[in-house]
Amino acid sequence: MITPLLCVSGLTTEFQTDEGLVRAVDGVSFDIPPGGTLGIVGESGCGKSVTALSIMGLLPRPNGNIQSGRIDYRGEDLVAADNARLQRIRGNEISMVFQEPMTALNPVHTIGRQLTEVVAIHTDQSPAEQIRTAVAMLQRVGIPAPELRMTEYPHQLSGGMRQRVVIAIALICEPLLLIADEPTTALDVTIQAQILDLISSLQKDFGMAMIMITHDLGVIAETCEQVVVMYAGQVVEQGSVFDIFDRPKHPYTQGLLRSIPKLTDIPKQPLDIIPGMVPSLHDLPVGCRFANRCQHRAAECDDAGLTVDTVTEGHSVRCLKWRQL
């Protein structure tokens, strides 16, 4: 058994809002081996981004708080770590790529300054070495004329180029773990293909582990080994990418896979749907959170105390009825 690089257990994150306390992430557990790729898939509000921010220690304070659980990174609990320690890890050993490159980059600083800043904080390279490192990294992510780009500002680059810069900043210290939160959602299909291709080749070169957060099941199927399916703050199913796509057990995972239009479909046929909508986090049912949309709902689904069941080694599901489906 390989020791996992990152082990999240029972992570529960709450936000103080005007309408009371909201539990955005509720008892989430998963782990990633060194060099592995884990996908977190779910719809808006399911808690996938809050999970990422909790790992990074980037929750908005004082409203957001990790209420309980552990985040063990190489034997160290990040939940208990102080800010100084987190700052040494962030951007150095664990990095993050955000969805919208225009908001992730600082508009009033040059690309070069934003890259060398990271190197300056985490290494003792001289300014000249920092510039060399930055230029080499820009070259590595496929930016033409990197020396020239160093002196330019984010608004002078296209969306795809900006996302390459964000990736360069995230990877410049060769992190052990990259968290990519919807890295291609804001991009066009042909640019998305370029960026996904770039991320996976860099991952191979650097041997880093990755958490890919997305709502796009196509991106998950192409990039990930392990998949976590989240719904209303909880993990509802977890397994290898083949478990999830070939043998999904949770009615939500099954419904999601059935409802997406596929290129192999016959046009103009009605799509399978998941009726209704996600319950509000302010008003969650005590039993199964998917029950109001589930076609297999039974009386006992509304009882409290629903636990996670193991299907096979590494494949688990949060559903009472999965054996009968």
Next chain:
Amino acid sequence: MSAPLLEVRDLKMHFPVKSGFFSRTKARNFAVDGVNLSINPGETLGLVGESGCGKSTLGRCISRLYQPTAGEILFKDANLAGMSHRQLLPYRQNIQMIFQDPMESLNARHTVGEILEEPFLIHGIGNAQTRRQSVSKLLDTVGLPGRSASRYPFEFSGGQRQRIGIARAIALKPELIICDEPVSALDVSIQSQILNLLMELQKEFNLAYLFIAHDLAVVKHISDRVAIMYLGKIVEQASSNEIYHRPFHPYTQSLISAIPIPDPHHSATRILLKGDVPSPISPPPGCAFHTRCPKASESCQRDVPILKTVAPEHIAACHFAEAP
């Protein structure tokens, strides 16, 4: 073959790019540059392209939110392109629009009932009582509870808001609806609900759709025919099945190969395009796609390819068009 409901001929929309003290026109943005297309009654034409290709501008020209620079928009034999606002009024109820973000396209200060009543008021249809009945019938048609009429848009989820947008669009029984990215802001499980609703309404009211989107799987699912746009021009057009199984244009081929397939057993053979889409302010000479095209030769930098028939009911604009 029946007469098309809509026929667009050589449509151009060039926006002036102004700058400087006197706001002089320094350049022109060739957003839509010579587009021909037609839509039959009850048919869906999908329009696909990347951001900045001019697909939304084309939709807004057809619904005459923009005054096109040149060309004809023939709707039931009337040319909408040069009409004044007053002349357009009788045609407005026949062509409606559904937008991407229903939060921005619905007036936040009006109740849903007021929003849905407005089209009837503008066109002077019915009295207060019949209008109320029409509103509750519309809500029912799009699958919203009747009590929604007294509530405000912010009280609804994204999918429900899009249902309100759809109800407003079908209120006056139009024959053509321009759908501009109607599901791209929605979650996966809600997206299929809205697509189903659009397909049901099409059958019920014999609606024609111009369905504009960047998601090819969605467009393929809902469309009878699909047109692919690149830098203001249509580069390929065919039936929905044909274009996915037998794309002739290198751009269409790479676009289809770039879609991530939700199947871990599928190994993608991708045609990765180099670089970004060029600016429509200074489109490349010759074939606009030659800067990124894996097949480009010298002649592509010089000669503009025209749309020609490559298979029955299948046109493509490429000097080297060939089936994959």
